[in-house]
Amino acid sequence: AQRVTQPEKLLSVFKGAPVELKCNYSYSGSPELFWYVQYSRQRLQLLLRHISRESIKGFTADLNKGETSFHLKKPFAQEEDSAMYYCALLFLTGSARQLTFGSGTQLTVLP
Amino acid sequence: DVKVTQSSRYLVKRTGEKVFLECVQDMDHENMFWYRQDPGLGLRLIYFSYDVKMKEKGDIPEGYSVSREKKERFSLILESASTNQTSMYLCASSRDRDGTEAFFGQGTRLTVV
Numbered sequence: 001a002q003r004v005t006q007p008e009k010l011l012s013v014f015k016g017a018p019v020e021l022k023c024n025y026s027y028s029g030s031p032e033l034f035w036y037v038q039y040s041r042q043r044l045q046l047l048l049r050h051i052s053r054e055s056i057k058g059f060t061a062d063l064n065k066g067e068t069s070f071h072l073k074k075p076f077a078q079e080e081d082s083a084m085y086y087c088a089l090l091f092l093t094g095s096a097r098q099l100t101f102g103s104g105t106q107l108t109v110l111p
Numbered sequence: 112d113v114k115v116t117q118s119s120r121y122l123v124k125r126t127g128e129k130v131f132l133e134c135v136q137d138m139d140h141e142n143m144f145w146y147r148q149d150p151g152l153g154l155r156l157i158y159f160s161y162d163v164k165m166k167e168k169g170d171i172p173e174g175y176s177v178s179r180e181k182k183e184r185f186s187l188i189l190e191s192a193s194t195n196q197t198s199m200y201l202c203a204s205s206r207d208r209d210g211t212e213a214f215f216g217q218g219t220r221l222t223v224v
Binding site: 096098103 | 214217
């Protein structure tokens with residue numbers, strides 16, 4: 001069965017330090033992966049998707065099929081990056097496609 | 112400004128009560144979703160709907176039902192609330208059926224006592 005694992009519940013880094021939020025998946029089909037972010041007292045929103053291969057707010061994520069990973073990275077963390085981050089996998093179920101989310105990582109960027 | 116509006120931000124109900132969580136979107140989206148968000152468990156899909164009067168079960172539909180009588184409104188119903196349904200509930204609507212670019216509501220924090 002498909003599964004998304006985010007091993008870190010909490011992650012703290014200092015401002016200006018690199019940050020990497022880990023995401024691993026298991027899925028027998030062709031994976032499509034996403035990162036979502038929820039800032040304090042704001043709505044959950046899409047941050048980036050692997051097929052677009054773009055950098056959003058300085059974040060990038062590369063799909064590594066060999067390691068079944070989709071880690072989110074930023075070279076220099078900022079305090080405004082503090083938020084809850086969810087990794088998600090789009091999978092095929094019957095005739096529909098459905099998202100399954102990881103358990104989330106709360107990132108705190110310290111001054 | 113596009114909006115997904117959930118009728119209540121906080122709700123406290125007693126065990127055994129029938130509970131209605133309302134969600135309205137103004138984007139003319141056909142696809143709507145209900146998730147629950149729990150610490151350590153992430154988001155889990157309860158139900159979704161691709162059209163009026165259409166509904167599909169998600170990963171955790173037990174104890175819940177939904178109603179989609181109008182395109183813009185998707186209601187989540189807890190037939191007989193239990194304490195293990197205490198959670199944050201998120202509604203979302205999307206132009207695409209996948210829901211990957213969905214707009215989420217602010218959430219309803221439901222406490223069942």
